Structure formats: structure tokens, C-alpha cells
Amino acid sequence: MRECQATYKNGILFRQWRKPVAGEPHEYFHPFEEKMPPGASDPVTPWLAGGQGQRYDQTVSLGSLLSAHQHGPKGINAPAWQGLVPYGYHLDAVLLGRYLKRKAVAAGVEHRLATIEKVSIEGGEIRALHCQDGTLEADLYIDCSGFSQALIGPLKADNWQSFEAALPCNRAVALQLPYQDGQAPRPYTTATALGEGWVWEIDLQGRRGNGYVYDGNRLTEAEAEAQLRTFLGCGDQGDAKHLKMKIGCLREFWVGNCVAVGLSGGFIEPLESxxxxxxxxxxxxxxxxxxxARPAQAVRDNYNRLLNGIYDDLKRFIILHYCLTDRDDTEFWRQAAQSHRHSPVLSAQLTLWQHKVCEYLDLAGSYSTVFSDENYRYVLYGMDHRPKLPTASEADAQQARNRLQRLNQLLEQALAQSAPHRDQLPG
Known part of the structure; x- marks a missing residue:
């Protein structure tokens, strides 16, 4: 954390993904944790029956409460790697790369810096990489060349499937800014919806990273940068970096003796990391x-099948964030509200979840275990997609309110055991 200028991340605060409510900007929080407290009965039904006096995440999530008070995830005397809630990190990617390189070289990895000038292909496999300072040969090649797909691209033509019809945000402009006097790093990411996409704000120890993810078919780079600077109120401060993104994934990630990992294999968009x-x-x-050394084709086929399923599951979860909007101020958001049509599975699930609570078995059998029913609930109920259940009796409603009151007491006790985020960061 010291070497990467890292901060803690309790989750993501979403802002303005729907119209204002009673004159207040729409907000909800997506934490890393599961229901609070663990092992207790499901809190959704009491929340629905108890009058829904506050947001779902504010009712059941300690991470949401900690973030609202600018507290990090660690208890006052928490040991390393443990916290009051599961958490992530905000890291400086450049510093992390340097750190990992140093650790890897110390562990015996040979690091060579070279530019690939030619990839020799024979029999559907890579035979060698030709560089200015020599030739590199290996049994297995892992393509981490990003969107250029420098290694796997020459191996197989027509190997790309685009997701842009459903997720059109294919450009980004990034801008790093120092903190103003009195500002402190926040223990969460902020994702604020604008007219043609959304803005990220990610706090490191010494600066804040910002970026506008947008549809490049609707905005020019200059227009996007201007909108980001207006949102941040930073004038011409800082140098902007413009990024082009390929939204989609390969059909085959493992071809011959080459495996594409990271951006060379595909990308959905920056939302939800x-x-x-x-x-x-x-x-x-x-x-x-x-x-x-040379796995059978059946092994490679299974790897490709599983990764295709994982990408499709994650794509569906990201579409969920957009398709529940009621914003109609731009064509971008009017189109986003229809994006579930590109995922028949999600369309069916949304219909189902109008009539019942989203539960574990509704998503069982998915390829990806990254986002479960708990994660879906934070987005569904944060975006006001609630099941239409029969009105609870007064006795049931009172019982639900009592349970929610006990939950709130537990949340407040946990808050007292934590500390402000800035006090949890390494010196």
C-alpha cells in the first residue's frame, strides 16, 4: 500500500443513474459485503415490509454506513488483511507494475524489455518472436499486449465478438488532479452518470484519478474532455489522456500455444472493475x-467455453446497471433503458424479479461467481427495481421494523469500532 499509494475501497457510490427523487440526486451504494449480519435471515423481506424508510444498502450494509462517515473497512485493532467488512484497494497501476516487477525479478523471473517486430507462425502455433535484439522462443505464449492483440491476432482471423450494441461506451478520457485543501481520500469509488456515459472518481493517497467513460459515436474527444472538466470544475488544470476501448471479447482465448489474458482477450468496460x-x-x-507442456485440444476448448460464459455473465451484470434507468434526457440514456434486449437471460430475470426477491438459486449455474445475488440486489433495489409483493399485515410490518432496528443497532456498534479512512492508511 505504501509503494502503490493505495487506499481502501469499501465499494462504489453510484450517483445520478436515475432521475432525481424529491429533488435530490439519485444515489445508491454497492459494497463488497454480503448481507448484514452474516448468517441472519434474509433482510430483503423485512426491508420491503418495513416501509423502506431508507435505501436498501443503508439498511443492510456496514460498508455503506462506513463510507457515509468516511470510515475505512478496518477495525481499530484489526490485524493485517482483516476488516469489519470485505474490502478492495485503489492502486496506482504504474507503481504496482514496478513493484511487481521488482518482486518477480527477485524471485528469479527474467525480465526482458523488447519490441516485437514479427511473430513467426507455423502449423497454427507461434514458433518465435523476433525483436531487434534477438529471437524469443517458448512452449507457451501469454498475450498481454492489450487491445493490439499482437500475439494471438495473427493466429486466428474472425475471432472477435463485439458487445457495443449493448454497451456502447467505447472511449474514455482520464485526468489526474491533486487534492484541494481540506480534501481527504475517500474509501470508495464514485461513479456519476452524465449525459453520454459516466465519470469515475478514484482516490489515492496523494491524488484523485478521474475519467469520463462515454460513447465515442456521440461525442468527440474534445467534447468529452470539456464535459469532464466542467463536471470536475478544474478548468484547464491537468493533462487529459484519451483512451480507445474495444468492447467485446475473443471467441477463442486459447489458440494453439497462445493464451490471451487481460485486454488482449477482451474488455467489457471500466464499471465494477x-x-x-x-x-x-x-x-x-x-x-x-x-x-x-502441450495440453490436449479438449482442454483448450473447455478453457474457451468457460471464459466465454464468464464474459457473458459479466456483460449481463453490467447491462443491469444501465437498463434500469428512467433517465430520458439524452438519446444515450433512452437507448440504455432498452439494453436488456441484448441479453434474453437478463430480460427474463428482470420480469421474474418483478414478482419475487432475487435469490441465490435464480443465478445458480452461472459461469462467473464474482457477482452473486447479493450484488444483483444492491443494483436492483438501488435502481428501484423491487418486487411487487402483497402488502404486509401491520403485525408483519411491525416485526420487520423491529428487525431492521436491531440491524441498525449492529451497524452503529460496528461504526464505533472503526476509524476514519485517513487514519487507517499507512504512514
Missing amino acids: TGLHLINLSVRLLATHLNQ
């Missing part, structure tokens, strides 16, 4: 399939 999830899942999956 799915890119990081996919790198983690891809490497873990590869570890279970790479059981010999």
Missing part, C-alpha cells in the same frame, strides 16, 4: 488447465 476480475479469473482458470 470487471477488467481486473477477468485477469484474475483467466489466470486462475489457466492454472487448472495448464497441466502439461
